[in-house]
Amino acid sequence: MPKFRVEIRGSNFEIGVIKRKFLFWKTLHQQKVGFYTTRFVERDNANDAIAAVLGILAAELEADGRSTTHSVMEVLEIQEDDDAFDLYAPGAGFTFYFDGGSTFA
Numbered sequence: 001m002p003k004f005r006v007e008i009r010g011s012n013f014e015i016g017v018i019k020r021k022f023l024f025w026k027t028l029h030q031q032k033v034g035f036y037t038t039r040f041v042e043r044d045n046a047n048d049a050i051a052a053v054l055g056i057l058a059a060e061l062e063a064d065g066r067s068t069t070h071s072v073m074e075v076l077e078i079q080e081d082d083d084a085f086d087l088y089a090p091g092a093g094f095t096f097y098f099d100g101g102s103t104f105a
Contacts, residue, residue, distance in 0.1 A: 001042045004049035007076040008057060010035045011099050034099040036076075040091045046078050060092075 011034040018026050039056060043049040054073055061071075 001044065002049075002080050003040070003042050003082050004046065005038060005040055005077075005079045005081060006049055006053040007036070007038050007078075008053060008073055009076050010037075010057070010061075010071060010073045010094075013061065013071045013099070015096075032099045033096045035094040035096045037094045038091070046080065050075055050078060 013033050013035065014030050015033055016028050017031040019029050020026050037057065039053045041049050041052050041056075043052055053075075057073060
């Protein structure tokens with residue numbers, strides 16, 4: 001079965017961000033963020049690989065309490081490569097960035 005590396009960019013996700021005021025006070029704000037991530041899957045073709053990765057990511061984000069209602073996920077790159085594929089590679093985690101400008105002035 002072919003093995004795929006799928007790079008995804010997500011945008012318009014809302015997460016809670018703790019903002020510190022002074023030394024002790026903390027407040028929780030909702031902040032729009034985007035992310036980059038890579039997942040590795042084994043599927044019959046590229047379309048099945050993309051569908052599987054998008055489903056995996058939606059489940060991961062919702063399990064962490066992040067809203068996916070108005071979010072957008074797009075495939076940046078998909079590569080079929082048995083040599084670079086490692087079934088035990090770290091295929092988890094996200095690199096988040098502030099989306100649409102920071103509210104922290």
